[in-house]
Amino acid sequence: MSLQVSEVKKIAQLAAIAVEPAEFELVSKKLSNILDVFAQLEKADTGGIEPMAHPLDQTQRLRDDLVTEINLREKYQAIAPSTQKGLYLVPQVIE
Amino acid sequence: MSWETVIGLEIHAQLATQSKIFSGASTAYGAEPNTQACGVDLALPGVLPVLNKKTVEMAIAFGLAVGAELPKKSVFARKNYFYPDSPKGYQISQFELPVVSTGAIDIEVNGETKRIGITRAHLEEDAGKSLHEDFHGMTGIDLNRSGTPLLEIVSEPDMRSADEAIAYAKAIHELVQFIGICDGNMQEGSFRVDVNISIRKPGEPLGTRTELKNINSFRFIDKAIAYELDRHIDVLESGGKIVQETRLYDADRDETRSMRAKEEANDYRYFPDPDLLPVMITQEDIDAVRQTLPELPAQMRARFIEQYALSDYDANQLTASRATAAYFEGMVKQGADSKLSANWITGDLSKALNRDGLSIADSPVKAEALSDLVKRIMDNTISGKIAKQVFDAMWQGEGSADEVIEKHGLKQITDSGAIEKIVDDVLAANAGQVEAYKNGQEKLFGFFVGQVMKLSKGQANPAQVNELLKSKLS
Numbered sequence: 001m002s003l004q005v006s007e008v009k010k011i012a013q014l015a016a017i018a019v020e021p022a023e024f025e026l027v028s029k030k031l032s033n034i035l036d037v038f039a040q041l042e043k044a045d046t047g048g049i050e051p052m053a054h055p056l057d058q059t060q061r062l063r064d065d066l067v068t069e070i071n072l073r074e075k076y077q078a079i080a081p082s083t084q085k086g087l088y089l090v091p092q093v094i095e
Numbered sequence: 096m097s098w099e100t101v102i103g104l105e106i107h108a109q110l111a112t113q114s115k116i117f118s119g120a121s122t123a124y125g126a127e128p129n130t131q132a133c134g135v136d137l138a139l140p141g142v143l144p145v146l147n148k149k150t151v152e153m154a155i156a157f158g159l160a161v162g163a164e165l166p167k168k169s170v171f172a173r174k175n176y177f178y179p180d181s182p183k184g185y186q187i188s189q190f191e192l193p194v195v196s197t198g199a200i201d202i203e204v205n206g207e208t209k210r211i212g213i214t215r216a217h218l219e220e221d222a223g224k225s226l227h228e229d230f231h232g233m234t235g236i237d238l239n240r241s242g243t244p245l246l247e248i249v250s251e252p253d254m255r256s257a258d259e260a261i262a263y264a265k266a267i268h269e270l271v272q273f274i275g276i277c278d279g280n281m282q283e284g285s286f287r288v289d290v291n292i293s294i295r296k297p298g299e300p301l302g303t304r305t306e307l308k309n310i311n312s313f314r315f316i317d318k319a320i321a322y323e324l325d326r327h328i329d330v331l332e333s334g335g336k337i338v339q340e341t342r343l344y345d346a347d348r349d350e351t352r353s354m355r356a357k358e359e360a361n362d363y364r365y366f367p368d369p370d371l372l373p374v375m376i377t378q379e380d381i382d383a384v385r386q387t388l389p390e391l392p393a394q395m396r397a398r399f400i401e402q403y404a405l406s407d408y409d410a411n412q413l414t415a416s417r418a419t420a421a422y423f424e425g426m427v428k429q430g431a432d433s434k435l436s437a438n439w440i441t442g443d444l445s446k447a448l449n450r451d452g453l454s455i456a457d458s459p460v461k462a463e464a465l466s467d468l469v470k471r472i473m474d475n476t477i478s479g480k481i482a483k484q485v486f487d488a489m490w491q492g493e494g495s496a497d498e499v500i501e502k503h504g505l506k507q508i509t510d511s512g513a514i515e516k517i518v519d520d521v522l523a524a525n526a527g528q529v530e531a532y533k534n535g536q537e538k539l540f541g542f543f544v545g546q547v548m549k550l551s552k553g554q555a556n557p558a559q560v561n562e563l564l565k566s567k568l569s
Contacts, residue, residue, distance in 0.1 A: 014362055016177050016184075053170040053192070053373045060372040065112045065149035068119030069133035076137060077129070086128035087235030090179040093225055 002032045098294040098328055101301060102260045102320065103252035106267055107245045108277040109221070109285040110153045116220050116244035117144030117187065124283050132223070132238035138182035143370050146171075150218055150244040151374060153276040154194040155384040157246060160274050160391055161213050163198025165381055171218075171371040174363045179236050180223035188247075190365040193217035194374070200270065201393065202262040211263045212251030219245050246276070252291065252301065257320040261313050264288050273392050273417055281311050288316055293337070294327045302327075303337040307351055310344050319344040323351050395420060403433035412441045418456045425462030431469035439465060443486050460489050468496035481505050481553055508555045511563070514547075517555060518563045521546045532568060540564065 005024045012019040082089035118135035135142045158165045172190035195216035201208050223238035254260045271277035279286050293304035307319050342351040392414050399410040413423045426436040471477050488499040522529055532539040547560050
């Protein structure tokens with residue numbers, strides 16, 4: 001299966017990854033190779049096999065509903081690029 | 096042929112837990128920004144989510160309350176999108192295997208019952224909050240809400256009018272509060288309603304729908320639907336096409352407007368979250384939750400009508416919340432008449448609570464105290480009218496019903512000799528009216544009753560007054 005450049009562009013945009021125009025060809029080829037492996041997997045007969053949601057054959061452990069975290073805002077914000085009035089500042093989001 | 100409206104709702108109910116769905120940070124509302132956002136909520140490298148047991152129990156409780164199927168296995172998935180109030184770059188939600196499968200709830204519109212299907216309900220985490228005030232051209236992010244547990248309840252497109260949509264939203268709103276999984280506070284965003292709406296000619300396949308977001312009151316559901324319905328009709332009747340999109344309802348301008356310009360923004364590329372294992376729900380888990388479920392509003396209404404001989408209206412009012420129902424049953428248990436208790440709760444008590452902005456749980460007059468007052472009406476110690484006076488005094492903290500009656504000398508006069516004397520005085524003082532009454536002006540009877548009540552400061556037993564007046568005037 002081979003991906004079109006337009007599809008690579010869309011995937012890159014959705015994943016918020018910058019792909020240079022010069023890389024489109026190469027990225028397209030690499031992604032297509034991955035899809036080829038999946039195409040091969042899809043040929044396997046999976047009739048009668050229950051789909052697996054996780055490779056570990058275990059179930060989720062649950063925790064009790066207790067507040068166990070304390071306020072560490074000072075520490076977390078010490079490594080943030082920009083903060084003000086306790087808020088993390090990010091480049092303006094335009095709705 | 097006219098258009099048919101088709102509506103389905105997606106409701107986000109914030110689950111009333113102490114801690115978040117995947118972390119041990121507090122969910123308390125109104126804290127200083129980012130003081131309740133821990134490493135998991137901030138998506139620091141290396142952290143892992145651990146599911147809060149209570150959220151699963153609450154989802155099961157909801158499922159049981161709407162008679163839903165509860166699958167044995169449930170899986171969490173990543174919903175991928177980029178927005179600064181979601182630091183992981185995805186929201187943990189459920190996609191293919193939600194915790195609650197198909198169920199239904201009955202609503203009542205214009206005296207008719209209609210069953211609304213529930214497609215599914217799934218657990219997910221809430222995002223943080225973006226503050227677009229001026230931070231020198233930057234946006235401020237508060238992640239306190241990030242990771243707050245939500246139950247997203249998705250209905251079938253079974254509603255055909257704004258009234259039905261509101262009735263359904265109210266029924267779910269009442270139910271989640273009744274079973275104690277959500278505080279229902281719409282102002283604080285604990286209960287949010289998204290409306291999916293489309294129109295079609297009856298019998299035709301479903302039309303293209305739009306999704307309305309940001310509706311935070313029942314009144315706005317009505318207005319948003321009305322606006323969007325007109326817009327759909329205008330577009331289609333002028334030969335245009337409805338674009339499937341998300342639209343924001345702006346309450347200030349009373350209009351909806353397109354929210355996301357790019358179609359691919361809706362491509363979430365869900366996949367099972369490898370950080371979380373499948374959740375297995377056993378029959379024992381379900382039975383354990385069932386044990387804790389209270390009587391549901393619909394069952395309770397039916398029982399109130401049957402057991403206490405109440406009207407539909409009274410039963411509806413009294414089961415509006417668990418606290419109101421408990422108050423009513425508390426009164427009846429103390430020996431107060433059920434109909435009188437219902438009248439007092441829906442009448443004077445509600446009025447006083449509304450006036451002072453109190454909830455019934457915070458009422459200064461408790462069920463037992465109000466029951467004592469009602470019993471004094473029942474045994475003719477006071478009239479219903481005087482009881483209102485006693486109630487006001489009790490509300491002001493003057494003491495029990497008996498104390499207030501004693502202190503203000505409000506005991507009803509049932510001594511027939513004493514009443515007879517007052518009646519005689521009234522008749523003697525109003526000889527002209529007596530004459531007129533005897534000449535056929537029978538509506539003057541009310542005048543005499545009024546005069547007697549006035550002279551007795553409202554304390555004469557009304558039945559005895561009527562009887563005495565009748566015999567003396569005949």
